[in-house]
Amino acid sequence: MHIKKQRLLTPGPTPLYPKALHAMMDADIHHRTEDFRNLYRTVLADLKEVLGTQNDVLVLVSSGTGAMEASVSNCFSPGDRAIVCTAGKFGERWVEIAKAFGLNALVLEAPYGQAVAAETVAKALDANPDTKGVFVQASETSTGAAHDIRSMAAAVKKTDGIFIVDAITGLGTMPIDIDGWGIDICIGGSQKAFMIPPGLAFLSVSENAWNKMDAAKLPRYYFNLKKEKKNAASGESAWTPNTALMLGFAEALKFIKQLGMAKLVDNAQQLAHATREACKAVGLELFAPDNPASSVTAVKAPQGMDSGIIVKEFRNRFGSIIANGQGSMKGQIFRIAHLGYFDFPDLFGVIAELELILHANGVPVRLGSGVAAVQRVYAERAIVKEATVKV
Ligand SMILES: *Cc1c(COP(=O)(O)O)cnc(C)c1O
Numbered sequence: 001m002h003i004k005k006q007r008l009l010t011p012g013p014t015p016l017y018p019k020a021l022h023a024m025m026d027a028d029i030h031h032r033t034e035d036f037r038n039l040y041r042t043v044l045a046d047l048k049e050v051l052g053t054q055n056d057v058l059v060l061v062s063s064g065t066g067a068m069e070a071s072v073s074n075c076f077s078p079g080d081r082a083i084v085c086t087a088g089k090f091g092e093r094w095v096e097i098a099k100a101f102g103l104n105a106l107v108l109e110a111p112y113g114q115a116v117a118a119e120t121v122a123k124a125l126d127a128n129p130d131t132k133g134v135f136v137q138a139s140e141t142s143t144g145a146a147h148d149i150r151s152m153a154a155a156v157k158k159t160d161g162i163f164i165v166d167a168i169t170g171l172g173t174m175p176i177d178i179d180g181w182g183i184d185i186c187i188g189g190s191q192k193a194f195m196i197p198p199g200l201a202f203l204s205v206s207e208n209a210w211n212k213m214d215a216a217k218l219p220r221y222y223f224n225l226k227k228e229k230k231n232a233a234s235g236e237s238a239w240t241p242n243t244a245l246m247l248g249f250a251e252a253l254k255f256i257k258q259l260g261m262a263k264l265v266d267n268a269q270q271l272a273h274a275t276r277e278a279c280k281a282v283g284l285e286l287f288a289p290d291n292p293a294s295s296v297t298a299v300k301a302p303q304g305m306d307s308g309i310i311v312k313e314f315r316n317r318f319g320s321i322i323a324n325g326q327g328s329m330k331g332q333i334f335r336i337a338h339l340g341y342f343d344f345p346d347l348f349g350v351i352a353e354l355e356l357i358l359h360a361n362g363v364p365v366r367l368g369s370g371v372a373a374v375q376r377v378y379a380e381r382a383i384v385k386e387a388t389v390k391v
Contacts, residue, residue, distance in 0.1 A: 037235030064189030138170025
């Protein structure tokens with residue numbers, strides 16, 4: 001048997017930043033000590049810097065969905081009017097959370113692969129002046145489509161409602177100006193562009209959102225944002241934190257600070273562009289060609305082929321773990337991730353593997369055509385010039 005390295009190439013969890021992984025082994029510290037308080041304060045300050053916001057930032061021990069739920073349970077009362085945008089499985093999660101907590105949800109739905117237009121949100125806000133909040137995904141990971149959250153924010157800003165963005169795969173893959181655009185709650189998760197394992201969610205909270213919390217009547221206990229804010233002020237979390245992940249998060253944030261958030265975004269955008277070019281070069285069709293996200297590229301399986309075969313072949317032949325479609329998209333699409341700790345050599349490999357898999361399954365493809373497309377993007381883009389300057 002030949003060596004087959006396992007590579008995790010999904011849009012969450014994503015490849016791990018090695019230094020963060022190593023830092024996690026130092027987890028034998030107690031969370032009510034000065035050591036932990038220093039760590040926590042550093043994480044919160046660095047996170048704030050990386051997100052580029054003056055708003056408060058909080059970290060929760062949960063996967064990303066915990067912060068989504070917290071934004072609903074902390075800011076709203078039963079029966080509150082909310083506008084919920086959905087264009088995929090994660091948008092459907094917003095709808096489910098809103099309904100579970102008894103919000104009066106007006107659902108704006110776009111077909112899978114497309115995005116809800118900002119204009120549609122603006123019109124819905126005009127027609128529903130009592131709207132208390134608008135929910136959306138920055139990047140819909142299940143379809144690879146991105147929303148125009150900047151224009152949506154502008155529409156929400158004209159109202160009394162708050163704008164809540166699930167930016168779990170948007171952060172680090174697209175420019176997001178939380179303060180400049182007016183995003184009241186911006187949610188992220190550890191296992192996406194932040195390069196560490198699943199288990200931490202985080203969010204920024206605007207003054208406006210804090211004010212809403214004073215009147216919000218929905219029940220909450222574990223996810224109590226005011227309590228978290230109060231504890232964070234003294235360097236602690238409300239409950240026992242995930243100390244190991246916090247250590248990893250600190251390292252990852254240090255790395256992202258050094259790199260610069262804009263560079264992290266540019267990295268994802270370059271890889272996303274190259275992925276799209278490669279897929280077109282091998283004759284595959286993109287699932288969300290009109291509003292493509294830079295977090296993940298969803299690709300349609302060739303005619304008559306189940307995308308599950310491609311996913312399975314990636315794993316069996318090469319040890320590469322890529323994502324299938326979710327829900328009804330399962331079997332139809334496969335997804336190539338490029339958020340966080342991904343680089344061009346990763347993509348050279350992924351596309352070469354894809355070509356070999358298609359070839360082995362009788363799909364006509366010229367070996368090397370997709371890889372050449374990625375190489376062309378690499379050669380044409382600033383990355384090369386930048387490297388040249390350094391030499
Ligand atoms: C990963 C992800 C989430 C969070 O899912 P969890 O399993 O709770 O971490 C939410 N929204 C989007 C867009 C995601 O990609």
